[in-house]
Amino acid sequence: MKKQTLFLIAIISFLVVSCTTNSLSKNDKIYSNAWELEYITGPRITFQGLFPDMKPKIQFTKGSDMITGNSGCNGYNTKYKMNGSEISFEQPEMSTMMYCGDGENVFRKTMTEVDSYRMTDGKLEFLMGDVVMMRFKQIMK
Template structure:
């Protein structure tokens, strides 16, 4: 009887663990399946529209560990790494044009990207990048 209880408990544990892995894999697939456009950034005293009056920052992730985008002014390319569950580290841009950008929007975006530790894709399709448990940036699917 103990063997059966142990085996059933082990099977239940594996099923629960498998469901969590599937959920994390689904979030990763959503992360890499879309291009993203910034709609919120934390920690700035200037209104979002004032930081990005013309072009909003954009970001996309490939399954090969590359992140590409536009800082609202300059295109860039970099690397990222993920670990379970939903942790992410985005490196400073490795390649980037050097066009002059007015305001502080570009700098804020690039600095914040390097502080990100986690990600989530919400049920309504938003990409949320977090600093630990604090929402740092939120993106919508690129139009």
């Protein structure tokens, strides 16, 4: 009887740990990579025209409410809030003050308009309602 009880406890523990690990690893993907912008909605200027020299990047810091990155010209950091698939960003604070065209302003403004995110096919998408506003691809840290 003791062996059966121990065996049952072991199986239940294994299932609980497995389910927890799977849900955590899904959420951890956002933290395990840096992300580079590959699409932004809105402007009539081509993506390459907005970001001719450098594409914006974003990196989430696990255990923190801060993100850091590059807005296509200047470095930035800002706070974010995430609850399930809902996400919001404060206005990014710039670490430098170079002017590199309109892309940086479009990027910063769009960040403050998103209200949710999803991950599909290894891509990180920021949405406003059902509309994809920004899409990022994974890059090495």
